Amino acid sequence: MSKEKKVEQITDMEQDFGQWFTDVVIRAELIAYSGAKGFFVLRPYGYAIWENMQAMLDRRFKELGHENVSMPLLIPESLLQMEKDHVDGFAPECAWVTFGGSEELEERLCIRPTSEVLFCDHWAQVVKSWRDLPKLYNQWCSVLRWEKSTRPFLRHREFLWQEGHTLHATAEEALEETEQMLEVYAELYEDYLAMPVIRGRKTEKEKFAGAERTYAVECMMHDKKALQAGTSHYFGDGFAKAFNIAFSDKNNVLTAPFETSWGLSTRSIGGIIMTHGDNNGLSLPPRIAPVQAVVIPIAAHKEGVLEKAGELTERLKAVGVRVKCDTSDQSPGWKFAENEMKGVPLRIEIGPKDIENNQCIAARRDTGDKLPISLSELEETVNKLLEDIQKDMFKRAKENLITNTRAAKSIDEAKDIMAKHGGFIETMWCGKLECEEKMKEDVGVSSRCIPFEQKNIGSTCAICSDTADTMVVWGVAY
């Protein structure tokens, strides 16, 4: 990473990681605070990152047969109460509408914290026969959760997300869907956001309110803390029964269908920042960057420079690079710092001398490396560089994850690792809640997930020494 500090307005991450994060979020113009606590403005640059994620996910959802819908924003209190575990989980953080105009409502309505009950209520109306299944629905919207403490991207009272909700004739099909959609999330993170994930199942304690199983993808941030980056839930037929959803199967027998839901939010943008950012600001993986390359004319007043910069920009646009030419009246130094702050993956400088030498200078945001590019090979070289940056960013994040994940055989060893290194700890676990709680109390970590990819690290629970055949990953979570 580039070592010299270019922008004075942000705190060093080594000094105060939390303040560094907030500084980047504000200075890179991703988010602004609003008049209501926990409600944020997603500014054009932040929203454009979200749109790029939306484009990828929406395409994949549709390829896999899903359809978009729009459910109501408000949920009558009686509807929310129909599934007991679910309401217990969500009611404490609901925002309640009690007045419409000047009229007090007979029944108060909550702003959706998630939409399971709305989908169920709808399906109870429209699902009658096996011909109506599966229902593979998705919704792009915002939801509200009345959190006590809030933080840009990581904990909003209102956040943007997608929530998929599906209904299936068999448990097998629903379980397959749950796993498939987790894999789509993993694909988004690894292939687009350059963030390696651990795919796994949540423990009983950590699963979603009302779910039989919750799967998650978990990432490690630059400060070695964990970010739960997307979840996929299998509900069995519990919700269907609570909401009287039933279909006649091919033998004309009335049967309860099986349900899933899965969601991914703008929290992922917080993950990008904390995975790839540095003390000069944001650093964006090319596949998700709103601007992949910025062309900066040097000595722009000299004859032919602006024209040449415009020409390079057009050539790159023509081959599909998201490029802009910074022709503002600021100095090149200011432009360098500003585009670094905003995490533009590639900077292309072009000045009179470069023109003479039929070249331009490319500077990588991720490494700070500068190299000349022959103008005759501009398109190929830039595309190649963007691919290299994408791969290298993933590789560095993966190294961070591997280096900072350590196996522990006992609770003392786990304590020792956390004190010395932080990061993730792998242990065997017997499955008991009390051992999970003891890890939290004694070591300060929670179970992140039971990875699909289990390693052979022992046969006894690191906490109670009982026989154990499950490996858990533990960490301090955002």
Add this chain to the structure above:
Amino acid sequence: MSKEKKVEQITDMEQDFGQWFTDVVIRAELIAYSGAKGFFVLRPYGYAIWENMQAMLDRRFKELGHENVSMPLLIPESLLQMEKDHVDGFAPECAWVTFGGSEELEERLCIRPTSEVLFCDHWAQVVKSWRDLPKLYNQWCSVLRWEKSTRPFLRHREFLWQEGHTLHATAEEALEETEQMLEVYAELYEDYLAMPVIRGRKTEKEKFAGAERTYAVECMMHDKKALQAGTSHYFGDGFAKAFNIAFSDKNNVLTAPFETSWGLSTRSIGGIIMTHGDNNGLSLPPRIAPVQAVVIPIAAHKEGVLEKAGELTERLKAVGVRVKCDTSDQSPGWKFAENEMKGVPLRIEIGPKDIENNQCIAARRDTGDKLPISLSELEETVNKLLEDIQKDMFKRAKENLITNTRAAKSIDEAKDIMAKHGGFIETMWCGKLECEEKMKEDVGVSSRCIPFEQKNIGSTCAICSDTADTMVVWGVAY
């Protein structure tokens, strides 16, 4: 239009237009009712129409330099009150959040009925210099208005829309933006939804709360009533001053900028239904139809039929036609009726005899016309047919508008026209509110707009006979 009635579940429009509309909305699976009055589920087929509109508008907005953002859902009451005309217009129909979890809020928050004040509040924070202008923002979201009576698509308590909000250094630039965005709406309606519009300016009485000027596009429905189909507002610098938004201009003088907003909602889908639908259901213009053509195998059990149907489908997909093959186990007759109900513009039948003759049969949804297509010319013919359908649908709607728009020189003549024909009335108008109110009382019509395209139909107000140089279009509005 096809005359014989195919589906029994919908009321004839001649018998009860309102019931016909509701029947189509429900039977074509565009919308479902939800547990909360005035809140609707936009089902996949309805949402897919909206997505096609979004794609066109979003592309145009971006081509014209706009950026998407996301503003908070909730507005503190004190913020809503900062612009007097605006709060007077909207406060009576706000939904109020008074509790977060179990805690009563110190200040109640309203769910946005529109977001002018949120944009202003944000701009007051971030706009400082002429370099920060213009701000060309758009938001895709839902808004809430606590309407007393509600109706699918036409009057929801919650509806999906886009709201553009822009801020400019000069009044001229803001006015240009206001007009430009109205023209984008006109383009959507005329070129995509096959709905001719009247572009015009709203009277003082009918303009948006807080605006200096409101422009609108107005359409005529099949029952000759008017639908306000999109609006674009010019605010002058009133909001900027109320919210203390100011920028240093190039001479370093602190100046209030000028603002616009413009919005278009899912109401437009109601417009499509009431413009093009018939007694067999929905009829969709090809450019906006989620499915442009449906291939239906005839005698699907016969050898080679299903394969051929699949082959035609793939050939059409390959040239960009949104096509599906209906291979369900229903009868062809059922499929015909169902796809007509859903307004699929073109049906393609293929059976053993057709295969023998190297042809298929195309049936137009709009006219009911059937014609054979040589399989060697499938792609060109289908694309040509879809274009023809699009043009013909626009032409018929335009004829409806022209035929049912009549000039009146006096209030008696206007009454007579409304009694005999309904539709739109053009009159000269002096500009006085009392004349506008008299038209409402005596004739039952409201001013739809002052068309940009004025006609020479006289020089005195049809109501009071004073001198008048403005032509107004009047009608009964949804």
